[in-house]
Amino acid sequence: xxxxxxxxxxxxxxxxxxxxxxxxxxxxxxxxxxxxxxxxxxxxxxxxxxxxxxxxxxxxxxxxxxxxxxxxxxxxxxxxxxxxxxxxxxxxxxxxxxxxxxxxxxxxxxxxxxxxxxxxxxxxxxxxxxxxxxxxxxxxxxxxxxxxxxxxxxxxxxxxxxxxxxxxxxxxxxxxxxxxxxxxxxxxxxxxxxxxxxxxxxxxxxxxxxxxxxxxxxxxxxxxxxxxxxxxxxxxxxxxxxxxxxxxxxxxxxxxxxxxxxxxxxxxxxxxxxxxxxxxxxxxxxxxxxxxxxxxxxxxxxxxxxxxxxxxxxxxxxxxxxxxx
Amino acid sequence: xxxxxxxxxxxxxxxxxxxxxxxxxxxxxxxxxxxxxxxxxxxxxxxxxxxxxxxxxxxxxxxxxxxxxxxxxxxxxxxxxxxxxxxxxxxxxxxxxxxxxxxxxxxxxxxxxxxxxxxxxxxxxxxxxxxxxxxxxxxxxxxxxxxxxxxxxxxxxxxxxxxxxxxxxxxxxxxxxxxxxxxxxxxxxxxxxxxxxxxxxxxxxxxxxxxxxxxxxxxxxxxxxxxxxxxxxxxxxxxxxxxxxxxxxxxxxxxxxxxxxxxxxxxxxxxxxxxxxxxxxxxxxxxxxxxxxxxxxxxxxxxxxxxxxx
Amino acid sequence: xxxxxxxxxxxxxxxxxxxxxxxxxxxxxxxxxxxxxxxxxxxxxxxxxxxxxxxxxxxxxxxxxxxxxxxxxxxxxxxx
Numbered sequence: 078x079x080x081x082x083x084x085x086x087x088x089x090x091x092x093x094x095x096x097x098x099x100x101x102x103x104x105x106x107x108x109x110x111x112x113x114x115x116x117x118x119x120x121x122x123x124x125x126x127x128x129x130x131x132x133x134x135x136x137x138x139x140x141x142x143x144x145x146x147x148x149x150x151x152x153x154x155x156x157x158x159x160x161x162x163x164x165x166x167x168x169x170x171x172x173x174x175x176x177x178x179x180x181x182x183x184x185x186x187x188x189x190x191x192x193x194x195x196x197x198x199x200x201x202x203x204x205x206x207x208x209x210x211x212x213x214x215x216x217x218x219x220x221x222x223x224x225x226x227x228x229x230x231x232x233x234x235x236x237x238x239x240x241x242x243x244x245x246x247x248x249x250x251x252x253x254x255x256x257x258x259x260x261x262x263x264x265x266x267x268x269x270x271x272x273x274x275x276x277x278x279x280x281x282x283x284x285x286x287x288x289x290x291x292x293x294x295x296x297x298x299x300x301x302x303x304x305x306x307x308x309x310x311x312x313x314x315x316x317x318x319x320x321x322x323x324x325x326x327x328x329x330x331x332x333x334x335x336x337x338x339x340x341x342x343x344x345x346x347x348x349x350x351x352x353x354x355x356x357x358x359x360x361x362x363x364x365x366x367x368x369x370x371x372x373x374x375x376x377x378x379x380x381x382x383x384x385x386x387x388x389x390x391x392x393x394x395x396x397x398x399x400x401x402x
Numbered sequence: 403x404x405x406x407x408x409x410x411x412x413x414x415x416x417x418x419x420x421x422x423x424x425x426x427x428x429x430x431x432x433x434x435x436x437x438x439x440x441x442x443x444x445x446x447x448x449x450x451x452x453x454x455x456x457x458x459x460x461x462x463x464x465x466x467x468x469x470x471x472x473x474x475x476x477x478x479x480x481x482x483x484x485x486x487x488x489x490x491x492x493x494x495x496x497x498x499x500x501x502x503x504x505x506x507x508x509x510x511x512x513x514x515x516x517x518x519x520x521x522x523x524x525x526x527x528x529x530x531x532x533x534x535x536x537x538x539x540x541x542x543x544x545x546x547x548x549x550x551x552x553x554x555x556x557x558x559x560x561x562x563x564x565x566x567x568x569x570x571x572x573x574x575x576x577x578x579x580x581x582x583x584x585x586x587x588x589x590x591x592x593x594x595x596x597x598x599x600x601x602x603x604x605x606x607x608x609x610x611x612x613x614x615x616x617x618x619x620x621x622x623x624x625x626x627x628x629x630x631x632x633x634x635x636x637x638x639x640x641x642x643x644x645x646x647x648x649x650x651x652x653x654x655x656x657x658x659x660x661x662x663x664x665x666x667x668x669x670x671x672x673x674x675x676x677x678x679x680x681x682x683x684x685x686x687x688x689x690x691x692x693x694x695x696x697x698x699x700x701x702x703x704x705x706x707x708x709x710x711x712x
Numbered sequence: 713x714x715x716x717x718x719x720x721x722x723x724x725x726x727x728x729x730x731x732x733x734x735x736x737x738x739x740x741x742x743x744x745x746x747x748x749x750x751x752x753x754x755x756x757x758x759x760x761x762x763x764x765x766x767x768x769x770x771x772x773x774x775x776x777x778x779x780x781x782x783x784x785x786x787x788x789x790x791x792x
Contacts, residue, residue, distance in 0.1 A: 164710055223787065224779030240738070251778030253766075255593060258579035259784040262604065266696040272703045330477075332470025332727050334462070336737040347737060385477070392730070395477045396723055397437040402430045402485045437720075444720040452728060459741035466731035471724075558746055565750035566759045573746075581786045582766060583748070590750055590759045591766060597746040692785055 123183045130193040132183040140178060147174040168202075175201060192365040205278035207355070208362040218267050218276050222260045225252070227276065228283045228290070230264045233257065235287035238348025240298030249292050285355035298346065307343045311353045318357060319373050321350070323381030331388035416497050417507070420514050423489045427518050430485065431525050434478050442532045445471050449539040459598060464540060471536060479529060482522060490518040544610040548689065551576070551599050566590040578603040578690070604690060611685035618678035625671035632664045672712055679704060751776070 124133045131137055148170045155162055162170075179190055198206040212227075213219055219227055229250065236246050247257055268277045287293075310317050321339060328335040336347040361370065389395050449471070453464040494515045501507040559573040564585035571583050571592055578601055583594045612619075636657050644650035683701040687694040752759050755774035760766065766787075767777045783789050 163712070165712065168710075221782070223782050223784055251775075253580075253593070253777060254595075255580040255582060255787070256777065256779065256781070259787055262579060262693075263696070263784055266693070266700070270696070270699040270703055272707060329469050330473030332466050332473065332731050334466060334734050334736050337735060340737065389477075392723075392726060396441050396474050396720060397434055397478050397481065400430070400433045400437060400481070402426055402489065441720040441723070444724055448724050448728060452731070458736065459743065460736075462736045463731050463734075466734065467727055470727045470731065474723075562746075562748045565748060571748060577786070579785070588759070589761045591761065592748050592750045594748050595744070595746060598741070598744045600746065601744075 123185075125183070128196070130189075130196045131179075135182060140182070143178050143182075144171065144174045147178070171201070188365050188367050191367070192363075195362050195365065199273065199275075203273050205273055205275040206362055207278050207281055208359040210275060210278045210282065212279060213275075216275070218271050219279070222263045222267075223252070223256050225250070225256070225260045227264065227279055228286075230260055231280050231283035232287040232290035232293050235284055235348045235352055236293050236296055238351070239346040240348075241293075241296045245296055246293065249296055251292075281355045282359060285352045285359065287352060308345050308349055308353070311345060311350070312356065315357060315373060316376055318353060319377040320380040321345075322354075323377040323379070324384040325350075327381045327384035327388055330385065331392065333388070413507070414497075414500065416493075416500075417510070420493065420497075420511065423493060424514055424518060427485070427489060428521055431482060431521055434482060435525060435528060438475060438478055438529065438532060441471065441474060442536060445536065446539060449536065453540060459602075461540070468536060468540060472533065475529060475532065479526075482525060486518070486522055490515060490522075542606075542609075544606055544613055547602070547606055548610055551603050554597065554599050562592075562594070564588060564590055565592055575692070576600060576603060604693070607686055607689040607693075610689060611682050614685045615678055615682045618674065618681050622671050622674035622678055625667050625674055629664055629667045629671060632660050632667065636660050636664075675708065676705065679708070 125131065126133055129137065131140060148167070151170055151174075152162055152167065176190060176194075179185060179193060183189070185193065194201065195206045196209050198204050198209065221227075221229075225233075233246055233250065237243060243254065243257065247254055250257075264276070264280075268280070271277065311321065312318075321343065325335040325339055328338040336350075339345050339350060340347070389398075449464065449468060452467050453461060456463045494511060497511060498508075501511045555573070555576050560570065562571045562573060562583075563569065564571050564587065567585060567588040567590065569585055569587035571585055571594075573583065573594060577594060577596050580593060580595050582591045584591060639653050639657055639660075642653070644653060679701065683697055687697055690697075750759060753769040753772060753774050753776075755769060756772040758769055758771040760776065761770055766781060767779070768775055781787050781789060
């Protein structure tokens with residue numbers, strides 16, 4: 078399995094050497110001959126499969142075999158020293174050796190490696206990740222309940238959290254409250270049963286798509302149109318989203334109902350806010366960038382402090398404002 | 403380099419600053435602790451009163467007030483963290499290279515960091531204790547709430563009539579969601595909508611089940627704690643230098659006894675947790691029998707998760 | 713704010729007032745009493761009867777609902 082990679086590296090090296098030898102060397106000075114070190118060969122650019130994020134210069138079977146070899150070797154070594162590893166320890170071995178082999182075979186940096194782990198979380202750890210989870214029509218956990226699919230359920234939940242009347246929703250969906258309430262209980266139960274978090278993850282993905290449900294798109298809560306400009310900004314401007322996250326948290330810490338404060342000041346419902354949160358989370362998973370994430374977190378904290386100062390001023394300050402170092 | 407700052411040589415200027423930082427740090431935290439204590443002491447009876455008067459079904463007035471108080475504690479905590487970052491941790495980092503050359507200075511700088519961190523940790527413990535007491539003010543009497551639901555059901559179960567023919571329709575069990583009830587006379591499907599109290603049954607069931615079995619969870623945690631204590635004993639025993647071969651042998655023998663105890667304790671902890679889990683789900687199923695089939699699948703998942711994680 | 717004991721009390725009174733005067737998100741929770749109702753077919757006026765299922769009127773086939781009932785919590789799969 079290493080042969081392929083090694084051959085491509087050596088092949089590249091030969092080509093570079095040819096190029097170097099054909100270059101016209103600058104005229105040497107009259108004094109002692111100059112030492113010209115050989116240029117470093119450029120590492121061949123790795124191409125990645127868009128879905129699995131594995132390198133295309135090896136197969137997944139080769140990768141898994143390399144990892145398996147390392148894991149079994151470690152287990153054997155531990156056994157020879159009298160140690161029997163538990164399942165948790167073996168899981169950790171797979172986790173760490175997968176990382177080692179991936180980095181060695183692709184030259185991936187940390188962000189790329191994490192992105193690859195997220196894309197393969199179901200395969201490697203049996204857990205779903207938002208942005209990489211697909212519906213499975215055969216899965217018993219994803220079968221409709223009383224004709225309502227998980228997508229339907231997510232769309233209804235979004236509308237309720239936007240403030241739309243449940244009766245109107247039921248009418249639009251062609252059901253009655255008894256049906257809706259059973260679905261509401263049973264979809265939650267499916268999430269509890271599901272150790273892979275697929276139901277929960279897909280619910281989150283669908284929740285953020287909920288506004289486009291054909292039967293419910295026309296239903297709006299009162300005053301919803303007033304928030305559309307802010308809502309669009311929340312969606313398109315990540316910094317604005319982080320600002321409002323910080324503001325909402327600060328509101329809660331000052332005894333305000335944060336969700337209500339957002340609604341009163343920006344006309345954005347909690348449901349819409351959380352749907353946008355899911356969109357940003359999904360995009361983040363699909364474009365993992367730790368530097369960017371740190372910038373967003375720092376910005377949110379900065380804004381939380383600003384809003385906290387504002388709320389503190391409204392209440393006459395904090396109880397320990399006068400205590401300084 | 404050990405004797406760089408030998409006796410008689412003047413200490414660097416930052417040494418005096420370090421001592422001043424230490425004194426001011428202790429005074430700073432003490433003042434903030436006094437504010438925290440004052441606020442929390444006054445808050446406890448206030449919170450209990452607000453909870454009692456809160457007519458909202460979800461007690462949101464109480465929760466908002468609690469959040470506001472916790473926010474003030476967080477404000478104090480953040481102040482300490484920020485000052486600690488500058489006056490303790492950054493101060494240490496700025497001077498450790500210089501101090502490295504002198505045993506005396508290095509030890510003093512490390513001691514400064516240790517004692518200041520210790521004081522901060524003591525604050526954190528105090529803060530955590532207050533948080534626990536504040537949270538406790540909102541503790542629900544779940545048994546009373548459950549009894550109230552059962553009492554309401556008992557009082558109302560025979561008081562409904564079919565909307566088509568007027569014959570009695572018995573609400574045969576505790577429905578917590580809208581359900582269809584068939585009239586035994588005319589076979590009409592009536593729609594029964596439970597009241598707010600009964601609708602709360604599903605929400606309180608798990609918490610009530612956990613409360614009823616918390617003594618079993620505590621037994622599992624006691625075993626874990628015992629395991630931790632034994633681990634520390636073994637570790638301390640190994641770290642102490644033996645003054646004779648006999649002492650070393652005696653300590654080794656003691657450690658072997660403790661290791662065996664640890665192995666047994668770990669097994670006990672696992673068994674106790676699984677006993678707790680089964681008992682908790684049994685209680686949950688007894689409170690909401692309609693969900694038993696679904697809860698069993700949840701139980702299997704939790705059991706597998708636990709066995710995989712240990 | 714000094715360490716005087718009145719200060720935390722004044723702060724708490726203000727916080728309590730603020731907490732009590734707010735509208736919670738979604739509005740105040742409405743207390744609901746249990747009740748029973750029955751619908752009749754909007755098309756022919758017949759009551760909805762058990763043997764013919766929940767989703768269609770036994771007399772005129774009017775659709776009360778546009779979904780098929782499966783095996784749920786209290787509801788079980790309806791015969792076609």
